[in-house]
Amino acid sequence: MIHKTRGLWEEFKNFAIKGNAFELAIAVVIGASFTAIVNSLVADVVTPLLGIVTGNVDFKTLLWEVRPGLVVKYGSFLQAIFNFLIVSVAIFAVFKLVSSARKRLFREGEQAVPQEEKPAQERLLEEIRDLLREKK
Numbered sequence: 001m002i003h004k005t006r007g008l009w010e011e012f013k014n015f016a017i018k019g020n021a022f023e024l025a026i027a028v029v030i031g032a033s034f035t036a037i038v039n040s041l042v043a044d045v046v047t048p049l050l051g052i053v054t055g056n057v058d059f060k061t062l063l064w065e066v067r068p069g070l071v072v073k074y075g076s077f078l079q080a081i082f083n084f085l086i087v088s089v090a091i092f093a094v095f096k097l098v099s100s101a102r103k104r105l106f107r108e109g110e111q112a113v114p115q116e117e118k119p120a121q122e123r124l125l126e127e128i129r130d131l132l133r134e135k136k
Contacts, residue, residue, distance in 0.1 A: 038087050042079075046086065 015021055047059070059082070062075025118126075 034090070035087070038083065038090060042083050042086055046082075 051058070059075040059079045062073075062078065064072040064074060066072060
């Protein structure tokens with residue numbers, strides 16, 4: 001029984017420390033920080049600017065009273081959609097920056113070795129890759 005517990009403990013350590021769980025934890029912390037930044041951007045910058053355009057209408061206070069006791073708070077929903085759009089655009093921008101940086105980095109690494117010095121198999125694979133890129 002003790003041997004099984006040790007094996008389970010080792011497996012957990014490998015998962016928590018060496019596996020993707022650690023990277024996931026870092027991503028969650030960064031995501032929470034990023035959410036705070038985006039919420040501040042929306043609340044402190046974008047919403048006041050929208051207030052100028054809409055005559056200082058606060059989206060969160062927009063509601064529709066269907067009947068007494070039944071209220072539809074569509075303003076909060078609109079604000080949530082707006083927050084989502086801003087977060088999506090920000091994540092897309094970061095993704096594009098990282099993606100282009102990776103492409104540049106790997107292209108520079110490929111050019112470090114002259115074409116003639118590469119093995120024939122590697123040159124052939126690069127030609128196939130380039131042909132596939134042209135098809136897209």
